[in-house]
Amino acid sequence: MTHPLVVTLDRKSAPRTIFAGDKLVEVDMPPGTRVLYPRPPLAPLKDVDAAIRYALNHPHGSEPLHALLRPGMRVFIAIDDISLPLPPMKRPDVREKVLTIVIQTLKDHGVEDFDLCIATSVHRRMTAEEVRWVVGDKIFNAYWPDRLYNHDAEDAANMLEICTTEEGEVVEINKKAATSDLIIYVNLNLVPMDGGHKSVTVGLCGYKSLRAHHEPRTMRNCHSYMDPKTSALATSVERMGRALQKHVKVFTIETTVNNNMFDKSLQFLHKNEDDLTGTEKAALKALTFTLSKLPQQARQAIFQKVPSPYGVTGVFAGATEAVHELTLAKCYEQYAVPIKGQADILVSGIPYISPYNVNSFLNPLLVSVMAQGYLFNLYRGAPLLKKGGTMIITHPCSDIFDKEHHAPYIEFVHNLLPETRDAMELHKRYEAKFAKNPAYIQMYRTGHAYHPAHPFFMWYWGEAGRQHIGRVIVVGADNEYIPKLLGYETARSMPEALEMAKDGLSHDPSITMTHIPPILMADCTA
Amino acid sequence: MPASYFDVDGTLVRTNLVHPTVFYLANQSNPWRSLKFLGRAVALAPQMIAAEMRDRRMFNELLFSNYEGISEDRLLVLADEAFDTVLKRALHPHAKDLVKRCIDEGHEVVLVSGALDFLMTRLAEHLGAHHVIANRLEIKDRHATGRLLRPVVAGPEKARLIREHAKERGHDLNECFAYSDSYSDVPMLSVVGHPACVNPDTKLRQLAQAYSWPIVSL
Numbered sequence: 001m002t003h004p005l006v007v008t009l010d011r012k013s014a015p016r017t018i019f020a021g022d023k024l025v026e027v028d029m030p031p032g033t034r035v036l037y038p039r040p041p042l043a044p045l046k047d048v049d050a051a052i053r054y055a056l057n058h059p060h061g062s063e064p065l066h067a068l069l070r071p072g073m074r075v076f077i078a079i080d081d082i083s084l085p086l087p088p089m090k091r092p093d094v095r096e097k098v099l100t101i102v103i104q105t106l107k108d109h110g111v112e113d114f115d116l117c118i119a120t121s122v123h124r125r126m127t128a129e130e131v132r133w134v135v136g137d138k139i140f141n142a143y144w145p146d147r148l149y150n151h152d153a154e155d156a157a158n159m160l161e162i163c164t165t166e167e168g169e170v171v172e173i174n175k176k177a178a179t180s181d182l183i184i185y186v187n188l189n190l191v192p193m194d195g196g197h198k199s200v201t202v203g204l205c206g207y208k209s210l211r212a213h214h215e216p217r218t219m220r221n222c223h224s225y226m227d228p229k230t231s232a233l234a235t236s237v238e239r240m241g242r243a244l245q246k247h248v249k250v251f252t253i254e255t256t257v258n259n260n261m262f263d264k265s266l267q268f269l270h271k272n273e274d275d276l277t278g279t280e281k282a283a284l285k286a287l288t289f290t291l292s293k294l295p296q297q298a299r300q301a302i303f304q305k306v307p308s309p310y311g312v313t314g315v316f317a318g319a320t321e322a323v324h325e326l327t328l329a330k331c332y333e334q335y336a337v338p339i340k341g342q343a344d345i346l347v348s349g350i351p352y353i354s355p356y357n358v359n360s361f362l363n364p365l366l367v368s369v370m371a372q373g374y375l376f377n378l379y380r381g382a383p384l385l386k387k388g389g390t391m392i393i394t395h396p397c398s399d400i401f402d403k404e405h406h407a408p409y410i411e412f413v414h415n416l417l418p419e420t421r422d423a424m425e426l427h428k429r430y431e432a433k434f435a436k437n438p439a440y441i442q443m444y445r446t447g448h449a450y451h452p453a454h455p456f457f458m459w460y461w462g463e464a465g466r467q468h469i470g471r472v473i474v475v476g477a478d479n480e481y482i483p484k485l486l487g488y489e490t491a492r493s494m495p496e497a498l499e500m501a502k503d504g505l506s507h508d509p510s511i512t513m514t515h516i517p518p519i520l521m522a523d524c525t526a
Numbered sequence: 527m528p529a530s531y532f533d534v535d536g537t538l539v540r541t542n543l544v545h546p547t548v549f550y551l552a553n554q555s556n557p558w559r560s561l562k563f564l565g566r567a568v569a570l571a572p573q574m575i576a577a578e579m580r581d582r583r584m585f586n587e588l589l590f591s592n593y594e595g596i597s598e599d600r601l602l603v604l605a606d607e608a609f610d611t612v613l614k615r616a617l618h619p620h621a622k623d624l625v626k627r628c629i630d631e632g633h634e635v636v637l638v639s640g641a642l643d644f645l646m647t648r649l650a651e652h653l654g655a656h657h658v659i660a661n662r663l664e665i666k667d668r669h670a671t672g673r674l675l676r677p678v679v680a681g682p683e684k685a686r687l688i689r690e691h692a693k694e695r696g697h698d699l700n701e702c703f704a705y706s707d708s709y710s711d712v713p714m715l716s717v718v719g720h721p722a723c724v725n726p727d728t729k730l731r732q733l734a735q736a737y738s739w740p741i742v743s744l
Contacts, residue, residue, distance in 0.1 A: 443740055447742065
C-alpha cells in the first residue's frame with residue numbers, strides 16, 4: 001500500500017505550488033504523477049534544558065561530562081556554524097541552551113580555561129551578529145571575540161597535523177583543539193549527512209584534510225550523502241575521525257530538530273494542495289502573487305527575516321559514534337518517507353536557501369548544488385530517479401552572486417566552467433592553484449568569503465547526481481547562458497519541460513515530484 | 527612564476543605620501559628651518575589639493591617639490607627613523623600575512639608606489655618583498671632639487687611600469703596579481719589577470735563590484 005505522504009494526482013487534483021528560488025510557482029502535473037510530501041513535525045521535547053542535563057549526565061559510550069572534568073584542565077568547545085539549520089532557528093537556538101549548561105558545568109568543576117570556536121572549516125566566517133544569534137547575548141557578551149571566535153583554516157600557525165590514515169588521508173585540525181585536554185562538540189543536526197565524525201574532523205580542519213575526500217572520485221561513490229553507510233565521503237571522514245580520536249579526547253553533544261520550518265502563518269506550505277482550506281488556498285494565492293510582484297531584494301529580505309520555529313526533538317551526548325547512531329535514527333524518523341519504484345522524471349522546486357547562502361543569494365553554482373547535490377541525494381536505498389532519467393527543476397538561475405560571501409564562486413562560474421564542466425579536469429587542472437589564490441584567502445580570513453577551494457567542492461557535490469542523471473531541464477530561467485554553463489536545458493513551462501523529457505522514451509514516463517521544503521527523504525526501493 | 531604588484535599607500539599602510547613628507551619637513555637641522563619648510567608646504571597646499579583632484583602625477587610632483595634643498599645625507603639618515611615612525615606603525619594588521627602568502631606561493635612581490643625609493647626599499651625589506659618600483663628624487667650637488675626623476679610613478683604610468691617589469695622578468699601578466707586601494711590605480715589593476723582591491727575608496731569599490739574583483743580587508 002502506498003504511504004499516505006505519497007500522493008498520486010488525478011484529473012481533479014489542484015495544481016502543485018513549488019518553490020522557484022524566492023518565488024512560488026503553480027504547476028499543473030499530469031494525472032499519475034506521484035508527489036512526496038514531508039512528514040509532519042515530530043513532537044518537540046517539553047523541557048529541552050532538562051533533556052540537555054540528562055544527556056550530559058547519562059551519555060552513551062562515555063563517562064558523564066562532569067566526570068571528564070578536573071580543575072585547571074584546558075577545554076575546547078566547538079560549535080556548528082550558520083549552515084545549520086536552514087533557515088536559522090528562532091532564538092534561543094538550541095546551541096545557546098547547550099552551551100549555557102556546558103559552560104556552567106565547566107565552571108562548577110573548576111574549569112576556567114576554555115575557548116568557544118565556531119567550526120567553520122572553509123565556510124565563511126560568521127559575523128558578530130550571526131554568532132550572537134546562535135550563542136545568545138550572555139555568552140556572546142562574555143566571550144566574543146577573545147575566547148569566542150571563528151575557526152581559521154588558513155592560520156598555519158594554529159593548525160596541527162595529527163596523523164595520516166592507512167588510506168593516506170592527512171588529519172589536520174585546529175591546534176588549540178588538538179592540544180586541549182578535551183574537545184566538546186556542540187552540534188545541531190539537520191540532516192543525516194551532518195554530525196558524527198564530520199563535526200570535529202571536518203569542522204575544525206583545513207584544505208589539506210578536506211582534499212582527501214572532497215574530490216570527484218569520492219563524491220561519485222556516495223549513494224547517497226544522506227545514508228552514511230553507502231557514502232564514500234562519510235566512510236573517509238569516519239576513518240579520519242577514528243584516527244584523530246586516538247590522539248584527542250572528544251565529548252560529542254548532538255541535537256536534532258523537527259521540520260517545523262514555517263511559522264503558523266505559512267504552515268499551509270507543508271500541506272497537500274488538495275487538503276487546503278478555503279482560507280489557506282486564498283493565503284497561498286496571495287503569497288504567490290505578492291512574491292511574483294516584489295523585487296528580488298525585497299523577497300530575499302522577507303525570507304531572511306523569518307527564522308524557523310523548529311522544535312528540539314533529541315539531545316544525545318557521549319562518544320561520537322554511539323551518539324550519532326541515535327541522531328541518525330531521529331533524523332530518519334522525521335524525514336524518511338517510504339516509496340516504491342523509481343521515476344523516469346523527477347521534478348523538484350529549488351528553494352531560496354542552501355547551507356551556503358544563509359543571509360545571501362542562492363547563486364548559480366549553489367543552484368546546481370541544490371539540484372544535483374542535495375535534492376537528488378535526499379534518498380536512502382535507491383535514488384528516486386532511474387539511471388539516465390530527467391530531473392526537472394524550477395528556478396530563475398539568475399546571474400547574481402553575493403560579491404563578498406561568494407567572491408571566488410564568480411570566477412569559478414564565469415572563467416572556469418566555460419573551459420570545462422568535467423569535475424576531474426577542474427580538479428586536476430585548476431583546483432590547487434585557485435585554492436591558493438592569496439586575495440581570496442585573505443577575503444576568507446579577514447572578510448566573510450568562502451575559501452577559494454569551496455566552489456570546487458560545490459561542483460564536486462553534484463558529481464554523484466551528474467553521473468546518474470541523464471538530463472536536467474530548468475523551468476523559468478531568466479537567462480539562457482547560466483543554465484548552459486551548468487549543463488542544463490531550458491523550458492518555458494512545465495508542460496514544455498515534460499514534453500522534452502518524454503523525447504526518446506518508448507513508454508509513458510513515470511513522474512515523481514518532491515514537495516520540498518520542508519525537508520523529506522525518500523526511503524526508496526526500486 | 528607570477529608576480530604580485532602591491533600599491534603601498536592606503537593598501538599596505540594606512541598612511542599616504544603626505545605623512546613621510548611632513549616627517550621630513552618637520553625634522554630639519556633646526557626648528558627655524560623646519561618651520562620654513564612646513565610653511566612653504568602649507569602655502570602649496572591649495573595647489574596640491576587641486577592637483578590631487580585632477581591628476582595624481584601632478585600632485586606627486588608638487589608634493590615632492592617640498593624636498594627642494596634637503597641634503598641627500600639627511601634624506602638617508604632620517605630614512606630609518608621615518609620608516610619606523612611613520613610607515614611601520616601604519617602597516618595594516620594583515621598586510622604582512624598577505625605579502626608572506628604571496629611569497630610562499632612563489633610569487634615575485636613588487637611594491638609599486640608613488641612614495642620615495644629609499645623608504646620603499648626599507649618597507650620591502652621588512653615585508654620580504656623582492657623588488658621596488660618607486661619615485662626617485664633628483665639630486666644635484668648632494669641636495670634634492672625638488673624634482674622627480676623620470677618616469678614619475680603614478681596613475682597610468684604604474685601600469686606601463688608593471689608591463690615593462692613583467693616583460694623583463696618573463697611573467698605572464700594574465701597570471702599576475704595586483705592590489706590597490708585607490709581608483710587612481712585602476713590602470714595598474716587592469717593590466718593583470720588577478721586584480722584585487724584592498725580597503726578600497728568608494729569609486730574603486732563600485733568598480734570592483736561591477737567587475738567582481740575581490741575586495742580584501744586588511
